[in-house]
Amino acid sequence: MDIQLSINMEDHVIVPNMDSDMEDADQFVRDYISRLTTSPLGLSKPLWEVHILNVDKTSDAEAVAVIRIHHLMGDGASLMSCLLACTRKTLDPDALPSVPTKRKHEGGSSSDSSVFWWLLMAIWLAVTLIGNTLVDLGLFVATILVLKDTKTPIKGPPGVELTAKRFLHRTVSLDHIKQVKNAMKHGMLVAHTYFLIVLVFNGSTKLGSNS
DSSP: OOOOOOOOGGGTEEOOOOOTTOSOHHHHHHHHHHHHTTSOOOTTSOSEEEEEEOOOOOSSOSSEEEEEEOGGGOOHHHHHHHHHHTOOOSSOTTSOOOOOOOOOOOOSOOOHHHHHHHHHHHHHHHHHHHHHHHHHHHHHHHHHHTOOOOOOTTOOOTTGGGSOOEEEOOOOOHHHHHHHHHHHTOSOHHHHHHHHHOEEEOTTOOOOTTO
């Protein structure tokens, strides 16, 4: 059942006052996002905000909008899908943005042999999934009862979620990502690539001159 809600857009769409003569627009955007990490979203309103930064052209974009949404509203993939659904193509204002899709193979009917191997592979994947799930569940229970979380460079002490953070980003090509994947010889590329590209530093972390 749909419930109609009254939303005050001034509580969600925020356009801060900025100095038009700022020297470094990129640095201003980085500092602004860093300050946002120090304050949680207010519970008296829906948990989302859009910050429109009227800065001059940055090194990566003509305009900047910072969208801040609580994870309770959805995960990253669903939120990005929703954001894309709210946009339109520049050349065709009535058309949704196109997303590359893998073209299905158009061939003849599957033979009995291919069906057998497909069924065997499906059974093997199901058994592997169940086994990995049981192992992960056992490690989860053991971590709660006996073990401790592994210390990593991006793990901070209790209360670190409200300390100032720096989000560093780099634009890389798909060819470079493929090189990283091939060099690591690992299928789970997303977590490794994320760790290589996006580093989150808390106040106790210092960047060296060669970082």
